[in-house]
Amino acid sequence: MIKIDHLSKSFGKIKAVDAISFEVAEGENLILLGTSGCGKTTTLKMINRLIDPTGGKVFINGENIMDQSPELLRRGIGYVLQNNGLFPHYTVAENIAIVPQLLNWDKKQIERRVSELLEKLHLDKKYLSVYPNELSGGQQQRVGLARALVADPPVLLMDEPFGALDNVTRSKIQAEFKALDELKRKTIVMVTHDVQEAFELGDRICLMDKGKIVQIGTPAELLFNPANAFVKDFLKEQRLQLEFKALRLNDIWKYLPSQTPKQGSINLHGDVSFWSAIESFKFTSTEHLHIKHHKKDEYRSAGFEELMAAFYQYKKQQPHE
Amino acid sequence: MNEQQQTLWQFMAQQSDKLLTQTLQHIGLTFISLIIAVLIGLPLGIFIARKRKLSGPVLGVAGVLQTIPSIALLGFMIPLLGIGAKPAIVALLLYALLPIIRNTYTGLTGVDASVKEAAVAMGMSKWQILFKVELPLAMPVILAGIRTATVINVGVATLASYIAAGGLGEFIFGGISLNNTNMILAGAIPAALLAILFDFLLSRLQDLNLKKLKTAAAILPVLLLILACFYFIPSAYGGKLTAGFTPEFMGRQDGNLGLRSKYGLKIHTVVISDAVMYKACFEKELDVISGYSTDGRLKAYGLVVLDDDKKIFPPYYAAPIVRDDALQKFPELEKTLNLLSGKINDSVMTDLNYRTDYLHQTPERVAKDFLVAHNLYQPERGGSNGTVRIGSKIFGEQYILASMYTILIKGYTDYDVATKTGLGGTKICFDAMTNNQIDLYPEYTGTGLLAILQASQKDIDAVTGDKEKTYNYVKNEFERRYHIKWLQPLGFNNAYALMMRKKQADQLGVKTISNLKQYLERK
CATH class of the missing domain: 3.40.50.300 (P-loop containing nucleotide triphosphate hydrolases)
Structure with missing residues (x-):
């Protein structure tokens, strides 16, 4: 363009x-x-x-x-x-x-x-x-x-x-x-x-x-x-x-557990930033997110702790850190 | 105070047609020059806002123009543009330029840079930005400049009457010359009101919000144009010849009023200051002017005096006047002063004036040369037998006469002389005499009759036709009232006179004022 x-x-x-x-x-x-x-x-x-x-x-x-x-x-x-x-x-x-x-x-x-x-x-x-x-x-x-x-x-x-x-x-x-x-x-x-x-x-x-x-x-x-x-x-x-904002849920996809969704969990798109995902806990009583991959028809489900664990696992894989 | 106001209203009512003419001329002059100043100043302001490097020189030149005294500026214009409306308009527009250029420049450069950038970034062309963004936003500042220029112009336009461009200055300066307060106020009050009115109207325009300003900006030029046209309404008449009279002459019975009533002279007349009048006549801007019959400029510019065949101008024969007690104290004084009696006729006095005014010889030298030429000169005796105090008014002719008397007294008597020359005017000179501060000074019969004695109209009518009668009348009255003696006249008559260029007068066969009237009435 x-x-x-x-x-x-x-x-x-x-x-x-x-x-x-x-x-x-x-x-x-x-x-x-x-x-x-x-x-x-x-x-x-x-x-x-x-x-x-x-x-x-x-x-x-x-x-x-x-x-x-x-x-x-x-x-x-x-x-x-x-x-x-x-x-x-x-x-x-x-x-x-x-x-x-x-x-x-x-x-x-x-x-x-x-x-x-x-x-x-x-x-x-x-x-x-x-x-x-x-x-x-x-x-x-x-x-x-x-x-x-x-x-x-x-x-x-x-x-x-x-x-x-x-x-x-x-x-x-x-x-x-x-x-x-x-x-x-x-x-x-x-x-x-x-x-x-x-x-x-x-x-x-x-x-x-x-x-x-x-x-x-x-x-x-x-x-x-x-x-x-x-x-x-x-x-x-x-x-x-910044890291929270820069990471998309897709980026940490492989570290997220593949569970069946719990009742009352929030539906999120894999395109969403990690920051928004954490923020979404703020406004609801629920503790689980239901996430859809941005390309594949796959789903992951995670609570706050699983989310944070996935973040740290991702970071450990980065060469410069 | 109340009475004065009454008479002011009476004066204004009486002179209402003149007042209207002058006011229209005044408005016209102000706005013609303003329009031209805007037409020049606005583009120039825009130009220097674009090319900032030029702003210094342009504003500098406009600033210098602003500091030239108005009378001097009008004076500069006469050789270039003659007299009348043209030089007045040019002078006014030069004064109006600075505030308009400066405010246009300030207004345009003060437009918010981010607004200009937004205008460019949205794809407006240079002209669109100028007319849709920059000028509207700068308009309040530009209007403030136009407002300043208008008020300056209303003020300076009063001076336009000096060079025969009309306006309310005719009343103001006529009133000053004639010591007529009502006349001054009849010019000054409308002029002040005009300034206040235009200032107020323009301030309202300035306060309008930005939206309405668009309409205002469209109305303004039309309004200015209409106002400018006012100037041409009164001047829709003309004539074969043009006369230029001083403001004082315009208002005097022994001046223009007498010309109208006694001669029935109808001539296209403009008002002009005596400083430029003679030159304007010489340069063929004017054909007939009012002047003094012994003025040196008569000779310098080749002018000729028209004979006052109906005797409306009272004789102004010059003679020394002396305190009676001084004549007793200095027995030889009268005899000595009378040595000059009848020796100086009009053309001789004109020549003497010409030498001081135009050849810039000192009055002392001119006096001595004259006395030597007429075998009247005697060297000083170094007098010790008391001091004679000689006064004179503040113009060239009087200086020359005072010098002559000084030389004669020192040469023919044993008296010493003290001179007090350059006394402001008739009143100051005469008061100095009655208060025993001077012993003698040269005075004119007409001045004695009208200004000092303030004789009744009946007496004036009875004596002014004849120079002897006038002389005898003032001589007797001065003796009776003030114990002051008029000695024998010098011979010349420094009266008001109408004059024309000699060449033109010869061509037209005009020798007297009656001739002039006949010529004007011929179709």
Whole structure:
């Protein structure tokens, strides 16, 4: 879907991005992770030509983005900013309708699409005619997301979309974000410096430092097969939680006991993270999970202790631990 | 206070048509220049917001323009654009530029960077971003600049009357010259009200929320255009010749009022300051001007005085006036001062003025040269027999006369001389005399009659037609009231006069004011 080929950007003598290459598959959620100044935001902005590269190429659907007019290119790519960047002189409805207006949609179609999105993002209709400064930070960010999604672009770029929110609002919106069906089909490139967020939302993570890619892979790969000490060091904080988040139940499948399901146990999909599995105990009185493998028609059943035992067995098998 | 207000209202009611004309002109001037300033300033502000490197020089130049004193700026405009509306509008627009450029620049650069980035990222073109995002968001700041410019323009536009562009300044400066408070207020109050009104209206516009601003931004240009058209309503008349009169001349019975009532002269008239009037006539911007008959500029610019055949301008013959007790104390004084009697006619005085005003010779040198040429000069005797105190008003001619008297007294008598020249005006000079601070100074019969004696209209009508009668009237009255003696006149008459370019007057065959009227009435 997106192919980055030896992309470089220099500001004067400083190489902000240094000949990096990677690909993002259709429907994938790739996180660009790194500290400030590592080049992740510059990389993101080169994808919709907010910044023009000094070297290398970017292809979207096999087309070189430099061959298209930047305006037309950008209208086909959703973009979410950290500070939402909503137009203060436009109402919520007008803000969301900016791209459809540029694409000359007819009025009815715009109205329909805007109210559809509001509903999906849990925003009340009464906010349609309200100005952004009358909304809370979380609501503003939802409107920003709606604005990026309104024309249903296949690609979505997000620049620290949750960075300006407080912790409580952030986890709430992250949860909504994961559940939003609109996003499931999209190819997303998201920039963040928050490791937890990267592990929570990313299919793959591209860890960057000083304009270069240090390692690119699934959260589990980064965690359990770090390419070097930098990666290991970067993920040191709250490592256990990261491991819980990175592991899918499928990963520890072979360590789970194959029992017949007990009555009243929760049904879970093998795709679910270990973290979510443990969390699901919190909300119910039951002590057993009934898990379905994500491909095969197989089932496993486990209580809390069996789950933890499987986790430790898995970890013992990892070469670097 | 109450009485004064009454008379102010009366004055305004009486002059209501003039007031309306001037107010419309004032509004027109303000907004024509404002529109042009916006048309120039807004794009320039946008341009320097794009090319930030140029913002320093552009704002710097606009700032320098702002600091040029308004009168000087108007003065600079005359050689380039003549007199009238054009230079006034250009000067006003130069003043309005800075706030508009600066606020456009500040407004645009102050737009939230993330909003601009969002606009770019959503695929808006450069122009769409400018018109849909940047300008609307910068609009409150830009409007504040336009508001400042408007108030500045309402104020500076009062000065437009100096260069015959009309406006409420005609009343204000006419009132100052004539010492007529009602006239000043009749110009100043409407001007202040206009400033307050426009400031208020624009502040309301600024306070509108961002949504309504879209409509407001559309209405504003139309409104400005309508207001600007006001200027052209009053000036829909014209004529063969154009006259430029000083504000003072406009309001005087022995000025424009007399020209209308006694001669029935109807001429297209503009109001202008005497500082630029002569030059404007020379440069053919004006055809007829009011002036003083012995002014040095008459000679410098090749102008000719039209004969006042119906005698509406009272004679202003110059003569030294002396305290009676000084004449007793210095017995030789009268004889010495009368040495100049009848020696200086109009053209001689004009020439002397021309030397000081245009050739920049000192009054002392001009005085001495004159006395030498007329065999009146005697070297100083180094007098020790008391000191004669000579005063003079604050203009060139009086300096020359005071110098002549000084030289004569020192040469012909044993008295010493102390001079107190440059006394502000008639009142100051005359008060100095009655308070025994000076012994003599040169005065004019017309000034004595009108300004000092403030004679009744009956007496004025009885004597002004004849120079002897006027002289005898003031001589007798001064002796009776103040114990001050008028010595023999010098010979020249520094009266109000109408003047034209000599060449044009010859071509048209105009020698007298009646000729001028006949010419104007010919189809």
